[in-house]
Amino acid sequence: ILNVEQSPQSLHVQEGDSTNFTCSFPSSNFYALHWYRWETAKSPEALFVMTLNGDEKKKGRISATLNTKEGYSYLYIKGSQPEDSATYLCASVTRDSNYQLIWGAGTKLIIKP
Amino acid sequence: NAGVTQTPKFRILKIGQSMTLQCTQDMNHNYMYWYRQDPGMGLKLIYYSVGAGITDKGEVPNGYNVSRSTTEDFPLRLELAAPSQTSVYFCAARAQSSYEQYFGPGTRLTVT
Numbered sequence: 409i410l411n412v413e414q415s416p417q418s419l420h421v422q423e424g425d426s427t428n429f430t431c432s433f434p435s436s437n438f439y440a441l442h443w444y445r446w447e448t449a450k451s452p453e454a455l456f457v458m459t460l461n462g463d464e465k466k467k468g469r470i471s472a473t474l475n476t477k478e479g480y481s482y483l484y485i486k487g488s489q490p491e492d493s494a495t496y497l498c499a500s501v502t503r504d505s506n507y508q509l510i511w512g513a514g515t516k517l518i519i520k521p
Numbered sequence: 522n523a524g525v526t527q528t529p530k531f532r533i534l535k536i537g538q539s540m541t542l543q544c545t546q547d548m549n550h551n552y553m554y555w556y557r558q559d560p561g562m563g564l565k566l567i568y569y570s571v572g573a574g575i576t577d578k579g580e581v582p583n584g585y586n587v588s589r590s591t592t593e594d595f596p597l598r599l600e601l602a603a604p605s606q607t608s609v610y611f612c613a614a615r616a617q618s619s620y621e622q623y624f625g626p627g628t629r630l631t632v633t
Contacts, residue, residue, distance in 0.1 A: 412563065417561075440620055442620065442621075450626070451525075451611070451624035451625060451626050451627065452611075452622075452624045453624070454621040454622065454623075457619075457620055457621055497563070497564070499563075499564075501620065508566055508569065508579065508580075509564075509566070509620075509622070510563070511556075511563030511564040511565075512563050513561055513562055513563045514563070
């Protein structure tokens with residue numbers, strides 16, 4: 409069974425605070441790990457695609473790290489702003505999944521002004 | 522450049538009715554996908570296509586059919602709607618050279 413787990417399920421953060429959440433994925437036959445941002449009433453949009461162990465990606469105040477040996481990725485948001493409120497999805501790609509994305513259920517982030 | 526478009530946005534079906542969810546992309550991407558998203562669950566892959574004339578089952582294909590006669594269009598067909606098919610359906614497309622998927626706005630389907 410190829411499960412991708414995200415925690416926490418939801419998170420309330422004060423505006424200006426920094427936060428992070430986790431994506432756990434199968435480490436065997438790893439190929440890639442995706443992070444998507446999904447705002448309410450909109451479509452999911454790609455944030456990062458990560459492929460190498462130890463990889464770090466950054467886009468503005470959002471960054472992500474990847475540990476393929478132990479099967480986890482962290483997403484960090486520095487100095488949260490109201491526009492960061494969204495559900496953050498991760499998806500794993502492995503050879504076992506026939507290179508299709510296996511999605512986590514997401515972490516819903518709510519920024520309190 | 523519209524990206525990926527889906528119609529309709531909302532639909533209510535009675536049990537046993539049929540319908541087609543439309544998906545069109547103008548990015549000339551080879552790969553297209555249909556997902557369903559249920560509350561508290563990750564996106565589940567229904568069907569996918571790697572190019573015109575080629576389709577394949579995903580994780581949850583039962584009760585659905587697809588066709589891919591052109592690069593642009595990838596319709597999803599529900600033949601005998603069941604309450605278990607109440608969900609939000611997303612279509613996505615990606616280029617062969619990249620794993621980044623571009624999503625449509627979704628179709629919210631209720632079967633009663």
